[in-house]
Amino acid sequence: MVLTVLKCKGHRCSVIFCPVCVKAGISGQCINRLFVFCQSIWSHDTVVHMSDRGTIYIDFDDVLCETALELAQIVEQEFGRRVAFEDIQAFDLEKSFDLNREQWEHMMELAHRPEVLAHLAPIKGAAEVLRTWNAAGYNLDVVTGRPSASHEASGEWLARYGIPFDSLTFVDKYARTHVVREGKDVLTLDELASRDYVLAVDDAPRMLTYLSETMCVPLLVFDRPWNAGWKPDATVTAPVHRCRSWEQIACNAAPVLDAWEKQEGCHV
Numbered sequence: 001m002v003l004t005v006l007k008c009k010g011h012r013c014s015v016i017f018c019p020v021c022v023k024a025g026i027s028g029q030c031i032n033r034l035f036v037f038c039q040s041i042w043s044h045d046t047v048v049h050m051s052d053r054g055t056i057y058i059d060f061d062d063v064l065c066e067t068a069l070e071l072a073q074i075v076e077q078e079f080g081r082r083v084a085f086e087d088i089q090a091f092d093l094e095k096s097f098d099l100n101r102e103q104w105e106h107m108m109e110l111a112h113r114p115e116v117l118a119h120l121a122p123i124k125g126a127a128e129v130l131r132t133w134n135a136a137g138y139n140l141d142v143v144t145g146r147p148s149a150s151h152e153a154s155g156e157w158l159a160r161y162g163i164p165f166d167s168l169t170f171v172d173k174y175a176r177t178h179v180v181r182e183g184k185d186v187l188t189l190d191e192l193a194s195r196d197y198v199l200a201v202d203d204a205p206r207m208l209t210y211l212s213e214t215m216c217v218p219l220l221v222f223d224r225p226w227n228a229g230w231k232p233d234a235t236v237t238a239p240v241h242r243c244r245s246w247e248q249i250a251c252n253a254a255p256v257l258d259a260w261e262k263q264e265g266c267h268v
């Protein structure tokens with residue numbers, strides 16, 4: 001079932017609209033309120049089906065869309081410096097693009113303008129795989145480190161490319177508090193860790209470490225030049241797979257989701 005996420009209002013939740021009654025419920029940690037709210041118009045089976053399925057974490061930039069390519073274009077236009085995609089070897093973009101702090105802040109300000117976000121190219125195959133997971137009943141949480149001010153533009157981009165999602169969560173992933181948090185609607189990493197995910201897809205080395213070591217989530221690493229040197233710690237027990245495409249993500253996700261569905265307590 002696809003719910004429509006329009007925009008964030010208050011707390012750390014998204015306002016989502018029931019497709020039947022067109023009234024708003026609250027996602028995120030308050031998701032059960034939606035089920036209660038809509039039980040009068042959804043069948044009991046539907047409500048149980050949705051609440052028993054797990055949630056899949058999907059990163060946004062360079063997992064759903066080609067953000068680094070756009071950043072490279074901005075750097076070339078603004079600073080006359082051409083950096084090939086395969087040479088973006090560090091997730092620290094000051095380092096990869098050889099920028100000083102002032103230049104980096106200028107690039108990030110441009111990169112998060114609505115017209116620039118709208119221009120990002122979708123990554124081949126992502127929408128199809130997410131539709132499959134959505135049809136199977138999994139809740140899809142797109143989890144991003146973008147500034148929360150980009151909420152509307154980000155939601156519009158997902159809708160434009162037909163990418164299903166149940167919630168759009170903003171997290172201060174990279175301790176960019178002064179850039180990202182703006183005092184509203186952004187989770188800390190500790191708050192993110194209180195959520196349960198069946199599976200996670202991400203590309204940023206710091207988040208790959210956090211998801212696999214702190215949150216113990218089965219992890220699919222979207223293969224990118226800046227995470228080529230990343231490996232899970234020897235203590236990590238959850239599955240970790242490196243994937244070069246969304247086709248490989250779908251293949252590697254299948255056994256993880258199968259194992260999840262066989263767990264006691266999952267009544268799907």
Ligand SMILES: [Mg+2]
Pocket residue numbers: 059060061062063202203204
């Ligand atoms: Mg990313």
